[in-house]
Amino acid sequence: MPITAEARERLTADAAEIVARYPQPRSALLPLLHLVQSEEGHVSPDGVAFCAEVLDLTTAEVSAVATFYSQFKRRPNGTYTIGVCRNTLCAIMGGDEIYASLAEHLGIVDGQTTTDGMITLERVECNAACDYAPVVMANWEFFDNQTPASARELVDSLRAGEDVAPTRGAAKVCTFKEVSRVLAGFHDGRAGEGLSAGEPTLRGLRLAREQGWDGGPVRTEPAGVGAAAAGEPTPRGGVTSAHDAPPVPARTRRRAGTTAGRPAAQATTGEDAPGSASAADGTEEA
Amino acid sequence: MPTPLTPVLSATWDARDSWTLDAYEKQGGYQALRTALTMEPDAVVALVKDSGLRGRGGAGFPTGMKWGFLPKPDGGPRYLVVNADESEPGTCKDIPLMLASPHVLVEGAIIAAHAIRAAKAFIYLRGEVVHVYRRLLAAVAEAKDRGYLGANILGSGFDLDLVVHAGAGAYICGEETALLDSLEGRRGQPRLRPPFPAVAGLYARPTVVNNVESIASVPSIVANGPDWFSGMGTGKSAGVGLFSLSGHVTRPGQYEAPLGITLRELLDLAGGVRHGHELKFWTPGGSSTPLLTAEHLDVPLDFESVAGAGSMLGTRALQIFDETTSVVRAVLRWTEFYAHESCGKCTPCREGTYWLVQVLRRIEAGKGTEEDIEKLLDICDNILGRAFCALGDGATSPIVSAVKFFRDEFVAGTHTPAWELFPYERSTLFAEVPAR
Ligand SMILES: Cc1cc2nc3c(=O)[nH]c(=O)nc-3n(C[C@H](O)[C@H](O)[C@H](O)COP(=O)(O)O)c2cc1C
Ligand code: SF4
Numbered sequence: 001m002p003i004t005a006e007a008r009e010r011l012t013a014d015a016a017e018i019v020a021r022y023p024q025p026r027s028a029l030l031p032l033l034h035l036v037q038s039e040e041g042h043v044s045p046d047g048v049a050f051c052a053e054v055l056d057l058t059t060a061e062v063s064a065v066a067t068f069y070s071q072f073k074r075r076p077n078g079t080y081t082i083g084v085c086r087n088t089l090c091a092i093m094g095g096d097e098i099y100a101s102l103a104e105h106l107g108i109v110d111g112q113t114t115t116d117g118m119i120t121l122e123r124v125e126c127n128a129a130c131d132y133a134p135v136v137m138a139n140w141e142f143f144d145n146q147t148p149a150s151a152r153e154l155v156d157s158l159r160a161g162e163d164v165a166p167t168r169g170a171a172k173v174c175t176f177k178e179v180s181r182v183l184a185g186f187h188d189g190r191a192g193e194g195l196s197a198g199e200p201t202l203r204g205l206r207l208a209r210e211q212g213w214d215g216g217p218v219r220t221e222p223a224g225v226g227a228a229a230a231g232e233p234t235p236r237g238g239v240t241s242a243h244d245a246p247p248v249p250a251r252t253r254r255r256a257g258t259t260a261g262r263p264a265a266q267a268t269t270g271e272d273a274p275g276s277a278s279a280a281d282g283t284e285e286a
Numbered sequence: 287m288p289t290p291l292t293p294v295l296s297a298t299w300d301a302r303d304s305w306t307l308d309a310y311e312k313q314g315g316y317q318a319l320r321t322a323l324t325m326e327p328d329a330v331v332a333l334v335k336d337s338g339l340r341g342r343g344g345a346g347f348p349t350g351m352k353w354g355f356l357p358k359p360d361g362g363p364r365y366l367v368v369n370a371d372e373s374e375p376g377t378c379k380d381i382p383l384m385l386a387s388p389h390v391l392v393e394g395a396i397i398a399a400h401a402i403r404a405a406k407a408f409i410y411l412r413g414e415v416v417h418v419y420r421r422l423l424a425a426v427a428e429a430k431d432r433g434y435l436g437a438n439i440l441g442s443g444f445d446l447d448l449v450v451h452a453g454a455g456a457y458i459c460g461e462e463t464a465l466l467d468s469l470e471g472r473r474g475q476p477r478l479r480p481p482f483p484a485v486a487g488l489y490a491r492p493t494v495v496n497n498v499e500s501i502a503s504v505p506s507i508v509a510n511g512p513d514w515f516s517g518m519g520t521g522k523s524a525g526v527g528l529f530s531l532s533g534h535v536t537r538p539g540q541y542e543a544p545l546g547i548t549l550r551e552l553l554d555l556a557g558g559v560r561h562g563h564e565l566k567f568w569t570p571g572g573s574s575t576p577l578l579t580a581e582h583l584d585v586p587l588d589f590e591s592v593a594g595a596g597s598m599l600g601t602r603a604l605q606i607f608d609e610t611t612s613v614v615r616a617v618l619r620w621t622e623f624y625a626h627e628s629c630g631k632c633t634p635c636r637e638g639t640y641w642l643v644q645v646l647r648r649i650e651a652g653k654g655t656e657e658d659i660e661k662l663l664d665i666c667d668n669i670l671g672r673a674f675c676a677l678g679d680g681a682t683s684p685i686v687s688a689v690k691f692f693r694d695e696f697v698a699g700t701h702t703p704a705w706e707l708f709p710y711e712r713s714t715l716f717a718e719v720p721a722r
Contacts, residue, residue, distance in 0.1 A: 021449050023363065023406065024489055029471035030454050034413070055471070068473040068629075069454035071413050083414075087375045088573065088619040089533055089605050094714035125457065125623055127414055128372045128381040130532035130605065131539045134715065140416040147716040168385065169417040179416050183452045191424035194417060196304040196386040203539030204529075205296045207555055213290035 003046045007039055015054045018185060025055050029065055031184045033072050038180035042073040071183075077176050078113040080158050083124035083137040084151070090126070093133040094147065099123060101148035106155060118159045120176075131200040132167070139179045141166035144198060169194050291555065292518065292526045294506050295499070296542045299386040305421050307428040310389035316434060318505035322397040323442040330401035334504060336512035338524030343369055343460075343497030344571065344600045346523075346589045349504075353402050355484040356492045365493040366399045366407035367469065367483075368501050370422075371453060371460035373412055374572035375623060376603030379528040380498035382540060384411075384418045387502075388425035392448065394501040396434060397508060399446050402494050406447050409498075410465055413452040422450045457627040461675050462495040464629065475629045476675040499528060520546030523588030527602055533568075534560045534608035534713075546591070549604060550583040560715075563608035567691065571600015573620045574680025576687035577613075597687070612708035613692045614699055617684045618646040624681035635678030638669040642685065649699030652706070659689060659696045 003011065014035055019028045032054060036047030043066050045059075052062045066072045084099040085091070099121075103109050106119055113120045129135045132144035136151050143154060144167040157164045163172040170190040174182075182188050298304055298313045310316070322330050335350025356364060368391065372380040384391055391409070399407045411419055426448050429435045437445045451469060458464045459474035466488050468474035487493020503525065507515045516524040523545040529552055532538045536557030543552070549568065559565050567577045570587060576597040578585070585595045592599040607616060625639035642665055648654045666682035673679055689696055698707055 024470070026471035027451075027469055030413075030468070031452065033454065034452065065471065065473055069413075069456050071455035086619070087623055088616045089376060091619055092607065092611055092616060092710075092713045093533065094716055096710065097714055124414070125627070126373060126375040126377070128378040128412075130376050130378045130603070131530060133532060133538075137414065140414050142415075142417070145715075166417075170420070174416075182416055182419060183413050183454075185423070185450070185452070187420060187423045187427070191305070191417075191420040192303070196301070197299045197382055200537070200539030201382040201386065202296075202300050203537050203556070204291050204541035204543070205293045205299060207541075208291040208293050211290070213292065 003036075003039060003044075003050060008050070011035060011039060011050060012054075014184070014186070015050075019054065021185065026057070029055060029057075029062065030069070033062075033066055033069075034180050035184040037072065037077075038177045038184060040076075041177055042076050076113070076117075078120035079118050079175050080139055080155075080173065081120045081122055081137075081176055082151075082155055082158075083122045083127075083140075085125070085127055085129075085133070085135045085137070086123040087126040089130050090133045090135055095134040098134055098136065098146055098148050098151045102151055102155060105152050114159070116159065119155050132198060138164070138166065138173045139176055140183075141169035141173050143167055166194070168198050291541055291543050293542050294526050295383060295387070295390065295502055295528065296540060298390070299382075304386050305388055305425065307389060307425070307432060310387065310393075314509070315389055315505075316393055316432075318508040319393050319396055319434060320440060322400055322508050323440055323444060327401050327403050330397065330508070333512050334401070334507060337507045337515040338512070338519070338522070339500065339503055339507060339515065340523065340589065341497055342499035342503065342527060342601070344374065344574075344598075346599065349496060349500050352484065352496070353398070353494055355482070356402055356494065357485060359403055363406060363489070363491050364402060364404045365488045365491060366395060366402060366404045367462075367465065367488060367493055367495045368395055368407070368409040368498060369460060369462060369465060369495055370409050370411040370498045371457075371465060372498070373457040373460050374574060374601055374603065375620060376530070376532060376569055376572045376605040377601040378530050378532065378603065379540060379601065381415055381418055383498060383502060383528070385415075385421055388418075388421045389429070390502045390505060391422075391498055392425050392429050392434070394504040395448060396429075396439065396446055397504050398494070398496065398501055399448075400444050402492075404494075405445050407449070408469060408488075409448070409450045410459070410469055411450060411452055412459075413454045419450065419452050426450055456629075457623075458629045458675075458677055461677060464675070465495065466493065473629070475631045476677075478674075518544040520544075520586055520588045521590055523590065523599075529587065529602045529604060531556050531604045531606060533606040534563060534611070535606045536560055545588040545599075546586040548584050548586055549578075552587075552604065553583075553606075559606060559608055563610065566607050566609045566611055567613060567616075567688075568607065569600075569603060569605045569684075570597050572603040573605075573623070574598075574676070574683050575600040576683045577691065578687075579691050597683075608713075610708060610712040612650075612704040612710075613688045613695050614646065614650050614704045615708070615710070617688045618643070618650050620684045621646055621681065624677065628677065628681075632674035632678065634669045635673040635675075635681065638665050638673075638678070639681050641665055642681070646685075649696055650704045652699055652701055652703035654696070654699040656700060658700070659693065662696075663689060 018031045019025050032051045048059050048062045052059045085095050134146050136143040136146045171193040301309045303309045331353045339349045340346040456474045459468045463477035464474040483493040519525050526544050529541045565580045570592050589599045621642045625643045628635045628639050630636045669678045670682045
């Protein structure tokens with residue numbers, strides 16, 4: 001499906017808006033690829049050529065980038081991408097069973113699309129919702145705590161053209177093209193829909209409230225405290241110094257109390273030696 | 287004696303429409319920004335140094351010190367980049383934080399940009415969470431409307447433009463230099479360091495890259511003072527952090543507590559390992575941190591103590607697995623992840639992760655050979671310390687630690703498939719018919 005002249009005109013205006021966000025035009029490439037995907041449902045040779053033209057790159061340069069990222073599709077995508085998390089935690093909690101059940105139910109395997117063009121099935125990596133495992137993503141909206149039956153129901157509803165609400169997300173799952181346009185940075189006005197948080201997100205907070213462990217008045221007298229502290233920076237080395245910090249505020253004393261009997265944290269590798277730039281960024285772990 | 291939880295970042299998450307500017311301001315939001323804008327940038331850096339805040343993205347580098355590394359302003363641009371790529375397996379704190387409270391991140395970013403004298407900042411969000419992207423876009427628009435972003439913020443003379451940028455699915459883009467390449471519109475591949483981003487980061491200009499939770503911690507530190515923050519936690523691990531429990535636990539979720547809380551204490555709060563089962567192994571901070579077992583239940587979860595126990599605090603992503611779980615299966619799946627996400631730039635990681643998967647698949651299927659365990663360790667040895675970035679090192683963590691604690695299971699992989707030793711359906715959280 002080539003990009004029509006009419007679409008080109010629209011996309012060109014959108015592209016100018018995207019490019020204007022960045023100090024250097026090439027930074028616009030990922031959002032531009034999301035944009036062409038919102039027009040065609042995948043990144044076609046036309047889409048690649050469009051991006052190349054906007055940014056004055058070669059099509060080879062654009063393709064090299066497009067093929068690096070798993071969200072950019074080289075073949076026409078279904079209206080809905082159903083991504084089953086198969087990373088270790090979700091897989092073991094039941095993601096593998098959910099995936100197998102969906103594959104059988106839909107008659108397709110990884111990366112394929114149903115013949116009606118509605119569903120593309122994918123295995124996805126950890127989507128940062130492990131406390132809701134097993135997780136299924138529909139066009140990058142969260143479906144939490146899934147089972148094989150609930151996942152089959154989800155795809156059946158979507159194929160039947162029904163609106164389906166994610167567990168945490170917009171009021172309904174939008175189409176792949178619509179979502180691609182949002183990812184290009186064009187707001188669809190749905191931010192106000194849906195929850196702030198699911199139950200697992202709030203568990204620690206709720207428990208703390210019940211127990212009266214409120215962490216203290218987090219925002220009391222901001223100006224006073226902050227300004228005073230700022231006025232007289234203490235002469236400490238600047239590294240962490242909780243152990244020699246003078247009086248602990250009342251509300252945190254409990255914690256300090258519980259740690260008092262513990263061995264002082266075993267000094268280990270000498271990482272983060274002050275001023276050591278290589279320790280600074282060389283020793284990181286995800 | 288359970289250790290008290292200490293909601294700071296999570297304290298506003300249950301408010302009505304918590305993601306809106308009105309709700310955030312009602313809870314005192316943007317007051318810290320007003321305070322910070324009356325301070326000299328260097329004073330804000332000093333304050334964050336004094337708080338003892340260490341990076342919450344995994345490595346634990348002191349945040350104020352990182353800010354202090356930027357060279358003196360030379361009139362050219364400087365950048366703040368917030369790392370919101372959260373993709374380390376097991377890690378699930380930044381995404382719910384941004385969904386519920388995008389403004390605390392926006393406020394923190396404005397304060398941090400002021401401190402490092404940046405007029406342009408980016409939030410690099412992984413692309414696979416569209417609703418979080420909507421919430422961030424809306425929060426930035428609201429903040430702009432109310433004069434917290436844009437030119438001459440609150441009459442202070444400080445200007446800041448904040449752009450929320452969506453990635454497109456690549457774990458490696460969480461590595462800060464790969465992230466910068468990706469933000470420049472390239473394949474996300476790590477850069478040689480030095481030069482460090484502080485000196486030559488985005489567009490080769492001085493750049494600070496910080497994790498979402500690090501930046502979101504800044505407003506409360508400004509509001510309550512550095513001593514308040516450093517008074518919590520243990521030793522060199524100051525303050526509070528989000529601990530994310532997942533897996534075979536009765537009440538998985540986010541538990542915000544002072545650093546130094548133990549898994550035993552957290553499990554008590556979360557109702558323990560799922561009913562009728564017991565703890566087998568767990569990760570303290572995502573899949574790149576070596577596995578620990580029940581013998582480590584009382585290790586204080588702070589940077590030094592977890593390192594002392596042979597692992598890393600990482601992102602406080604506590605993935606809990608009970609006795610039904612095959613460690614071989616778990617480790618194989620993580621290894622497939624690393625092989626899939628390896629950017630291919632360096633040989634030890636690109637080739638090594640490929641071969642690790644081949645060997646582990648044999649072992650899972652009960653077709654391993656006598657030499658396979660040594661082969662695994664040997665390949666790991668050839669990756670660790672020889673890979674170009676920490677992804678390769680991280681890939682070896684689950685394997686080496688699993689062999690250390692559960693060698694028998696790998697040996698069993700020479701004759702019996704893992705799914706016979708540990709019928710997989712017993713590990714699921716539902717009772718429906720299994721697949722295999
Ligand atoms: C493979 C890999 C993935 C990473 N992913 C993330 C991530 O998703 N989020 C993050 O904040 N840091 C991640 N990091 C760590 C970053 O490189 C960097 O240390 C961090 O963003 C610095 O922020 P902090 O000092 O505030 O922790 C990753 C590192 C590696 C090697
Ligand atoms: S270690 Fe792996 S991810 Fe990192 S640069 Fe090498 S190939 Fe790329």
